[in-house]
Amino acid sequence: MKPINLLRLAVLVWAVAFSLNVWSQTVAQTGQIMWGINGHPQGTGSGSYVTTDIQQQLKLVADAGFKSYRIDLYSADANSMQALANVIAAAKAVGVQVLPILLPPTGSTEQESYNTGYAMGLAYARNFATDIPVWELGNEESDGMLIDPNGFGIDFSEFDRERYALVRGKLRGLLDGVNAGSPTAKRMIDGIVCEVGFFKGLWADGVKWDITAWHWYDSSGDITNSGCNGLNVIGVLHDSFHLPIWITEFGTYGTDKTAVRNTLIATMKQWNSIASQYDIQAGFIYELLDQHDEDGIQGEFGIFDSNGNGTAASDAIRGYLKRNPGAVVH
Numbered sequence: 162m163k164p165i166n167l168l169r170l171a172v173l174v175w176a177v178a179f180s181l182n183v184w185s186q187t188v189a190q191t192g193q194i195m196w197g198i199n200g201h202p203q204g205t206g207s208g209s210y211v212t213t214d215i216q217q218q219l220k221l222v223a224d225a226g227f228k229s230y231r232i233d234l235y236s237a238d239a240n241s242m243q244a245l246a247n248v249i250a251a252a253k254a255v256g257v258q259v260l261p262i263l264l265p266p267t268g269s270t271e272q273e274s275y276n277t278g279y280a281m282g283l284a285y286a287r288n289f290a291t292d293i294p295v296w297e298l299g300n301e302e303s304d305g306m307l308i309d310p311n312g313f314g315i316d317f318s319e320f321d322r323e324r325y326a327l328v329r330g331k332l333r334g335l336l337d338g339v340n341a342g343s344p345t346a347k348r349m350i351d352g353i354v355c356e357v358g359f360f361k362g363l364w365a366d367g368v369k370w371d372i373t374a375w376h377w378y379d380s381s382g383d384i385t386n387s388g389c390n391g392l393n394v395i396g397v398l399h400d401s402f403h404l405p406i407w408i409t410e411f412g413t414y415g416t417d418k419t420a421v422r423n424t425l426i427a428t429m430k431q432w433n434s435i436a437s438q439y440d441i442q443a444g445f446i447y448e449l450l451d452q453h454d455e456d457g458i459q460g461e462f463g464i465f466d467s468n469g470n471g472t473a474a475s476d477a478i479r480g481y482l483k484r485n486p487g488a489v490v491h
Contacts, residue, residue, distance in 0.1 A: 194436050195488040196429070197229030197260060198222055198464070199410060200449040203244045208454040209467035215251045221449060221465055223255035225475060226482030231260040231409055231445045233300065237284040245285070249292050260409070260445070261285065262297040263335055271330035278331040282338025290343035297374055297409060298335035298350050302328045303359035313389040314356030317365070325362060333368055347371040351409055354381050355389035357397050364402060372442075373398050376410035379424050384408075385435065399439045406440055408432070412447040414461040418472035421464070426477055433485065442488070446478070 202218055204210030210218070222230050230252055234241055245261060252259050265281040268274035278298075286296065303314065306328070312319045332350055339348050351374035352360050360373070375398060382388040384395045398406055413424040425446060432441055451463035460467075464474040 193485075193488045194429075194433055194441055195228050195443040196226070196482060197231055197258075197409075197443060197445040198225070198227045198449050199231045199445055199447045201452075202230075202232055202248050203234070203241070209450045209452050209463075209469075212467075213450060213469045215247055216254075217469060218449060219248075219251040219255050219257055221469055221475075222252075223257050225464070225479045226486060227257065227446075228487065229258040229260050229443070229445070230449075231262065231297070233262045233264055234285070235264045237265075237281045242285075242288060245289065249289070259293065260295060260297060261289075261293060262300055262409075263339075264300055265331060265335070267327050267331050269327075271326045274327050274330035275334035275337075278334025278336075279338035279341075280334075282335040282340075283342045284338075286339040286342025286346055288342075290346070293343070293346065295347040295349065295372065296339050298339065298348055298370075299328070299332055300351060301353045301376060302332065302350070303356045304353060306359065307356070313392070314354070314358050315389065315392060317358040317362035319358055320362065325359070329363060329366060329368060332363065336368070336370060349374040349407060349409075351376055352398075355387055355392055355394055357392075357394065357401065360398070361401060371404065372407055373402050373404045374407045374409045377408055378411060378447075379413040379428070383431075395435070395439045395441070404440075405442045407443040407445075408441065409443070409445045410447045411444060412462055414458045416461055418464075418474040421472075422474040422477040425464070425474060426481055429478075429481060429485075433487075 200218055201210045202215045219230065232248060234245060249259050263281050263285060265277045268277055282298065306320050306324050307314055308319055308321055336348050339346055348370050349372035350370050353376045377384050385393045387394050395406065411428060413421055415421055429444065432444055435441065446464060448462045450465050450469065451467040452460045453467035464472060464478060466472060
């Protein structure tokens with residue numbers, strides 16, 4: 162009887178691993194970009210993500226043709242856990258996946274940062290192991306770390322080592338915690354603009370991830386010929402780490418949604434054309450809704466207005482995704 166039980170157990174383990182990995186595998190096999198969008202459904206106060214409830218947000222996401230909704234989480238307390246559960250339930254109802262970003266605070270020592278990151282990663286991954294196949298860990302962690310604020314961050318020598326060590330601890334903790342809670346889940350960390358030197362430093366220090374994530378806004382130019390002396394950022398990421406690439410934030414802002422539309426559609430077309438060359442598997446527009454409670458440009462990134470009404474940008478993207486649906490999430 163023991164050989165039979167072991168065989169059944171092996172089959173069960175394989176089935177669970179397969180179901181959790183099929184999302185990213187499907188993207189890789191199709192050679193198409195999976196398109197998603199960012200939002201803040203855990204918003205508080207009187208913001209647009211509060212006045213537009215979670216079910217309506219996910220309806221907008223699905224109706225526009227997006228396959229995934231990227232959301233930020235700052236705590237592992239009971240309220241935050243329930244908030245993620247609510248988003249997952251609403252997303253499942255409309256056939257959309259959820260990409261959570263875990264954002265613990267950075268500690269005053271590297272070990273403290275590690276412990277905080279580990280605890281948060283473990284708690285979420287363990288509780289949502291059957292629902293979340295991919296986790297994003299930290300958000301633009303190299304931001305503000307350059308010794309010279311006017312530098313590009315292409316080389317690791319450009320970064321403040323003390324601040325780097327604290328963040329390195331946090332990211333290690335998150336990576337280890339998620340792996341302990343959900344060993345088959347994919348883990349990614351993200352970078353910004355041309356700060357590839359930060360990632361090179363992490364890699365050299367043995368900090369390893371499964372998917373390279375990046376943030377790229379139109380103000381930085383062409384990702385293959387950037388404003389950083391023409392650096393091909395996507396090429397450096399591809400050649401340095403040989404991992405799938407997800408661009409988890411891209412976009413532009415403004416009240417002129419026709420201009421927003423033109424920029425976003427041009428970017429999506431370009432990235433679809435180079436996806437196979439650089440193993441770009443996913444792209445996430447920033448963001449779903451304008452935020453009328455935010456000052457300045459932060460309030461103007463939405464493809465829908467702050468009440469969830471369509472704009473020239475949302476209409477065009479819906480049409481583009483209908484013609485170019487991209488990879489399918491299973």
